[in-house]
Amino acid sequence: MINVGIVGGTGYTGVELLRLLAAHPEVDLQVITSRSEAGRAVAQLFPNLRGHVALKFSEPEINRLCDCDLVFFATPNGTAMQMVPQLLALGVRVIDLAADFRLSDAKQWQQWYGMPHACPELLNEAVYGLPEVNRAAIRDARLVANPGCYPTATQLGFLPLIESGLVDVSRLIADVKSGVSGAGRGAKVGSLLCEASESMSAYSVAGHRHLPEICQGLEQAAGQAVGLTFVPHLTPMVRGIHATLYAELSDPDAQLQALYEQRYADEPFVDVMPAQSHPQTRSVKGANTCRIALHRPQQGSTVVILSVIDNLVKGAAGQAVQNMNIMHGYDERLGLAQIALLP
Numbered sequence: 134m135i136n137v138g139i140v141g142g143t144g145y146t147g148v149e150l151l152r153l154l155a156a157h158p159e160v161d162l163q164v165i166t167s168r169s170e171a172g173r174a175v176a177q178l179f180p181n182l183r184g185h186v187a188l189k190f191s192e193p194e195i196n197r198l199c200d201c202d203l204v205f206f207a208t209p210n211g212t213a214m215q216m217v218p219q220l221l222a223l224g225v226r227v228i229d230l231a232a233d234f235r236l237s238d239a240k241q242w243q244q245w246y247g248m249p250h251a252c253p254e255l256l257n258e259a260v261y262g263l264p265e266v267n268r269a270a271i272r273d274a275r276l277v278a279n280p281g282c283y284p285t286a287t288q289l290g291f292l293p294l295i296e297s298g299l300v301d302v303s304r305l306i307a308d309v310k311s312g313v314s315g316a317g318r319g320a321k322v323g324s325l326l327c328e329a330s331e332s333m334s335a336y337s338v339a340g341h342r343h344l345p346e347i348c349q350g351l352e353q354a355a356g357q358a359v360g361l362t363f364v365p366h367l368t369p370m371v372r373g374i375h376a377t378l379y380a381e382l383s384d385p386d387a388q389l390q391a392l393y394e395q396r397y398a399d400e401p402f403v404d405v406m407p408a409q410s411h412p413q414t415r416s417v418k419g420a421n422t423c424r425i426a427l428h429r430p431q432q433g434s435t436v437v438i439l440s441v442i443d444n445l446v447k448g449a450a451g452q453a454v455q456n457m458n459i460m461h462g463y464d465e466r467l468g469l470a471q472i473a474l475l476p
Contacts, residue, residue: 135461138164138201140193140216141208145314146230148179149450150207155185157454157468159461162186163201166193199223203460205453206230214251217276221255226460227276228453234259234278235346245342262456263350264465265289265400271459279456280350282448283309283343283365286376288350289403289423290440293396295354299387300380300436303360307347308377312370312414315444323367335366373414374448378438385434389427397425401466402447402455412441419443420473421451443473 137154141147142165154160165175167190175190176183191197195216198204204220206213206229214233221227236242239253250256260274261267263285271277280288287307294300313329322328344363351359368375390408397403403423406412410426417424420443428437442448451469458465 134159134161135202136161136163136200137457138162138166138198138204140166140198140204140206141212142175142190143167143170143178144207145445146449147207148182149445150205150230150453151175151179151182151186153446153450153454153468155182159463159467160457162188164188164191164197164204166191166198168192195219195223199225201225203228203457205457206233207450210246211248211251214255218252218255221275226274228262228279228456228460229259229277230279230449230453232278232281232342232346234276235261235280235284236349241345245345261350262452263288264452264455264459265397265403266292266350266354268459271456272462274460277456277460279449279453281343281346282311282315282374282442282444283307283341283363283376284346284350285448285452286374286423286440286442287347287363287378289442290376290378290425290438291351291380292354293393294380294389294436294438295351295359296396297387297392298355299384299389299392300382302351302355302357304381305351305359305361306379307361307363308366308379309364310366310368310373310375311444312368312373314371315367315374315448329367330369333366333368335364338364341365370414372418372443372445374440374442374444375414376438376440378440380436380438382429382434382436389429389436393425393427402451402469410439412439414441414443415475416473417441417443417447418474419446420471421447421455421469422473423447 170190213229262277412424
């Protein structure tokens with residue numbers, strides 16, 4: 134049993150983390166912080182947690198968090214890096230669900246997130262928390278940078294092709310759609326029902342913050358620079374990421390289905406579907422699963438990979454719990470056995 138704290142428990146990622154941890158048999162929730170809701174019962178704000186979480190929100194104070202074995206940060210970008218060095222010095226392990234430690238280059242981080250990094254000395258120590266790639270390093274990490282939702286779906290879709298050298302890495306395309314919860318719980322005009330419903334639109338085509346994160350992971354797999362066109366879209370659904378990925382094959386005789394099935398054979402949360410399948414976002418709603426399917430239109434040189442996840446689970450809180458399990462020697466699937474919701 135481990136003592137766990139959450140900094141920032143009022144956003145969509147925070148409440149999803151609460152939902153998963155409240156049912157985890159090896160977790161004792163000690164602290165849930167929120168400056169704006171301090172003193173308020175968690176179950177009052179999130180009635181789905183009535184009878185499961187008896188805590189009240191409190192101020193994010195180091196002297197309370199230091200009693201935890203592990204602390205999750207479900208906070209806006211730029212928050213975790215202000216507190217993490219002190220927590221690590223006190224022996225507390227950290228999983229950051231924001232982007233503070235995802236990029237290894239401090240100058241690149243400042244370029245994309247608009248502020249200098251508060252502890253650049255920790256960027257090289259932080260382990261990128263994609264278990265399908267960094268499981269061994271996650272196990273011993275003090276600090277894990279939980280991947281973003283777009284990067285998770287995109288990297289898992291591309292990785293087998295890139296690792297095997299079967300595609301032209303200078304011409305990769307990721308056409309990715311996200312549900313509105315990916316924009317966060319804060320009040321924004323673009324997230325209003327009348328604005329987002331019955332409409333779909335691309336955004337940040339010139340450059341999205343997740344682009345350098347995706348490229349960093351793909352370049353590590355390729356051993357060279359990659360050329361990626363990444364276009365995100367907002368779709369009128371609450372949850373889900375659908376990534377349609379394109380690459381040009383260098384070996385027209387490659388057995389792609391076998392390649393993917395072998396690569397992910399031992400991965401508990403990656404489901405390689407039968408050839409020519411069309412995975413749906415609703416098939417992963419509420420589950421820590423990435424479903425992948427492969428296509429070669431007209432048996433040509435272009436391979437199309439379809440990759441779907443729940444942005445709040447495998448794209449955020451579920452993956453964070455998966456990383457916690459690895460870090461503390463638990464079965465990776467513990468607390469993550471939820472079957473996806475249908476309809």
